[in-house]
Amino acid sequence: LEEESDSNPQAVLHRHNLAYIIYTSGSTGKPKGVGVAHHALVEHAQVAVGFFGLDSTDRMLQFSTINFDGFIEQLFPPLCAGAAIVLRGPVLWDSETFHRELIEKRITVADLTTAYWFMLVQDFARNEPRDYGLLRQVHAGGEAMSPEGLKAWCEAGFDGVTLLNTYGPTEAAVTATVSNCSDYWQGNNEISVQVPIGSPLAARRIYLLDANLTPVPPGISGELCIGGELLARGYLNRGGLTAERFIADPFDETGGRLYRTGDLARWRSDGQIEYLGRLDHQVKIRGFRIELGEIETQLLAQPEVREAVVVAREGAGASNPAGGARLVAYVSLHADAEMEVSRLREALGKILPDYMLPSMIVVLESLPLNPSGKVDRKALPEPEFTHTEHYEAPQGEAEEVLAGIWGQVLGVAEVGRHDNFFELGGHSLAILQVQQKLQQALSVALPLRLHFENPLLKDIASAIQEKRSRASEKDTEQADLLGMAELLDLLES
Structure with missing residues (x-):
């Protein structure tokens, strides 16, 4: 080391060189590697410093794991602003731990998944409003924000903290749109059924297009497409898929690109965007983007399984009284094949992460088909929970x-x-x-x-x-020791 130069190394780097790759779920069972260039990372970090409002006095929570694109947004912007980063560690905090760490670590900004944020505010709303220390801003993103979450936020006493509802796919360098939710508890807006995802950040352009790539008028749903300079380079070693999802921007005379998100949305009269769902069968469960086809592929890989389809059941129902999105798998088996649901679930658990495991697996004689011969998802029966073994009451x-x-x-x-x-x-x-x-x-x-x-x-x-x-x-041992100590004191006196 003594013979090495003291000067900074001369890194030969072009702005379009690859900065990082993050893998997202793929419909064929093979995850897609999203490649983002250095210029997109640098520019988004500066944009994020702006909408985070970061400066050197801030302490930002590093909530996301390194395989989730939220990690990018929680690491580089605070470093660029000279702010401190508070590492969460490998254990996911419950609400009481979150509050304790919030106070002890003097966290000022937290960027959370919507599902985790919803759990936190529900827990906090059940108790009396408390002190949230130096916390000044929270961002929730990854899936649709519910009106119930906003109400719980207000009941928990967070009205002095800025709440941003954020939206953005990995292919557009993390966050593409932001909505400030403060107007809801300041009395300026009523809480609507669909909480808007806001308007585009700098260096992004948002288009809502019909099947012919024609812009739709306000109030009409269309596919949400993202343009601008901060799009990913494409999918690693997946040229065909890159060409399908990243298309020429018909509205950019300089030759830019559009990313087709597959999300359905509409413009509101106030210029905000409302997220309406997915055009395909890609869903988000607890903030993780999931291709249902990837789970179906793993089900079909089991020797006993002849047909498989996976759906996301939204809202409350007989099989899901608590509400929220849950995955339900429907399978049919080969003739004379037998397989217990518990064994099928165990096999999936060795391949898929827990958030991709179906909450219920329903075995049918055959999957319902529509006149064109495709699986009729609307005809799939509502799952009913049955005990895997004979029911025995708790003892x-x-x-x-x-x-x-x-x-x-x-x-x-x-x-x-x-x-x-x-x-x-x-x-x-x-x-x-x-x-x-x-x-x-x-x-x-x-x-x-x-x-x-x-x-x-x-x-x-x-x-x-x-x-x-x-x-x-342990309590008994401590009591015995205390009794012996008192006896010694008496003997000494």
Whole structure:
């Protein structure tokens, strides 16, 4: 090292060189690598400094993991502004941990997924408004923001904190549009059924187009297309897909490009954009973008499965009383083939992350078809939850309390001791809610991994009972030691 130069290395770099690749779900079972150039990263970092309002006094939470494009937005902009970054670590915080860290770490800006934000504000709204320290701005993005979330935000006492509803695909360098939600609790606007995603950021152009790539008038839905200089270069080693999604911009005389998001949206009369859903079968579950075809591909890879289709069920229903988007898989098996749903779920769990696992798997004799021979998704039956084994009621205090908590969090009327948390529709965010309610009810804190390693109610309840017993033994030992100390004091006196 002593022989090396003290000067900065001369990096030969062009603005269009690749800066990073982030993989998103792919419809063929093969994820797509989105490649973003250095100039797009640099320019977006400067734009983000602006709408974050960052300066050197800020402390921004690094919430997202490195494989999620939110990581880019939570790392580079604060560094460019000379601000501090607060690392979350590998464990997803529950609401109480989030509040404690918020105060102790003096966090001023937090950029969260919408699903996690919704869980936080719901928990905070159930209690009295509290002090949120130096927090001045929160961004929620990744999926549609609900009016219920805005109401909970107000009830939780966040009215002094700026809330931004953000939208943007990985292919457009993270965030493309922003909506300031402050008008809703300042009385300027009523909370609408569709919370707008706002208007485009600098260096982006938004077009809502029909099937002929003609702009649609306000109030009419169209495909949301993004133009400007900050688009990704394309998909790594996927020239055909790049040409399909990144097209020539017919409105740019300089030869720019448009990215076809596949999202459906419409202009409001005030110039804001309302997000309406997906044109295809791509969905977002808890902030993660998922191609349903990728799950279908893995189902069809199982030797026993003949047909498979996966749908996202939105809102409350018989199988989903708690509401929110859940994945439901429908399969039919080959003749004479047998396969238990639990074994099929176990096989998927070895391949797919937990947020891509269907909440329910329904086995049919055959999938319904429409006159053209394609699967008729509208004719798929509403799934009904049935216990995987014979129902057996919870036994003992720990099982009864835990069953009640699962029922509240997952919206299930009847929970048995042999029920599987994930087969009831559980997921990582739901575990945090269960953990918090367990702490309140039984003063027990369990490791997050326990639910993944032992998802049956009776097994988790057994761990709860064992931990309570150890705590009781420790209390008895401390009481004995205290008694001995008092006896020694008496003898000495």
